[in-house]
Amino acid sequence: MLLSIENLNLSVRDHQILRDVSVEVAEGETVGLVGESGSGKSTTARAALRLVPPGARMSGGVTVCGNTMTDPAVVRQVRRTTAAMIFQDPRSVLNPVRRIGDSATERLVHVQGITRAEARTRIAELLVEVGLKDTERLLRCYPHQLSGGMLQRVVIAAALSSAPRLLLADEATSALDVTTQAEVLALLRRLQRKREMGVLFITHDLHLAAAYCDRVYVMKDGSIVNHQKGSEIFVNPTEPYTRALADAVPVLPERDPVEVRP
Numbered sequence: 001m002l003l004s005i006e007n008l009n010l011s012v013r014d015h016q017i018l019r020d021v022s023v024e025v026a027e028g029e030t031v032g033l034v035g036e037s038g039s040g041k042s043t044t045a046r047a048a049l050r051l052v053p054p055g056a057r058m059s060g061g062v063t064v065c066g067n068t069m070t071d072p073a074v075v076r077q078v079r080r081t082t083a084a085m086i087f088q089d090p091r092s093v094l095n096p097v098r099r100i101g102d103s104a105t106e107r108l109v110h111v112q113g114i115t116r117a118e119a120r121t122r123i124a125e126l127l128v129e130v131g132l133k134d135t136e137r138l139l140r141c142y143p144h145q146l147s148g149g150m151l152q153r154v155v156i157a158a159a160l161s162s163a164p165r166l167l168l169a170d171e172a173t174s175a176l177d178v179t180t181q182a183e184v185l186a187l188l189r190r191l192q193r194k195r196e197m198g199v200l201f202i203t204h205d206l207h208l209a210a211a212y213c214d215r216v217y218v219m220k221d222g223s224i225v226n227h228q229k230g231s232e233i234f235v236n237p238t239e240p241y242t243r244a245l246a247d248a249v250p251v252l253p254e255r256d257p258v259e260v261r262p
């Protein structure tokens with residue numbers, strides 16, 4: 001198993017954020033983690049890499065590629081080489097006053113100890129792999145000069161630069177328009193198949209998770225309340241909260257009729 005989270009509990013001060021959470025991701029698998037805002041999805045993914053809030057108390061076990069995530073040296077090594085995480089807003093990850101080339105090569109230079117020039121060549125290849133062109137110009141750009149979709153591709157390329165076995169994608173396509181979202185999802189799927197990565201795909205969108213993921217965990221108030229195949233979530237939701245989510249369609253307030261004058 002690539003990622004194994006077992007009976008994870010996490011509290012900050014007196015607030016219990018995660019309750020007995022168990023989640024597994026196998027090699028080559030896309031696993032969804034779905035739930036409403038505040039249900040604990042991000043905290044679960046971060047806790048998998050031991051990125052926990054200051055003062056947090058944790059119990060339960062996490063292993064990534066067989067590495068138990070307790071020893072700080074092991075945790076550092078896993079974060080550098082075995083697992084990578086991408087987030088909703090690429091602008092929050094990239095320093096706005098640094099050129100793309102400097103930010104995107106950081107992982108390679110500092111982690112793998114290769115020269116800046118070698119890292120630029122490697123990143124340029126990865127930018128092509130994620131569907132970007134004119135890479136020399138791109139590497140000289142600042143984040144504000146690129147669209148959100150292009151920036152998310154840059155972040156994906158940088159995350160993949162250490163050839164991770166596990167990718168944690170936290171609402172990675174939620175901020176993108178529908179067309180770009182579909183492109184980035186197709187890109188992630190292609191890269192995942194090519195590299196046989198396991199992906200933990202976090203989203204609040206049950207439809208998306210059902211369509212995109214092999215298996216889906218549903219979270220509510222810090223607990224996993226359901227676990228089903230993506231293909232079965234809408235056909236046969238086996239648990240009441242999942243059924244309620246599946247049936248939930250936003251209802252818009254009625255508009256006052258608009259009088260159209262000739």
Ligand SMILES: Nc1ncnc2c1ncn2[C@@H]1O[C@H](COP(=O)(O)OP(=O)(O)OP(=O)(O)O)[C@@H](O)[C@H]1O
Nearest residue numbers: 012017035036037038039040041042043044053204
């Ligand atoms: N550092 C922290 N200190 C205290 N409480 C926190 C901290 N981080 C998160 N929480 C609380 O933990 C709960 C779960 O938050 P989390 O961000 O994991 O939810 P989420 O399902 O990812 O939500 P969203 O989709 O809005 O990001 C929330 O109630 C949040 O307020």
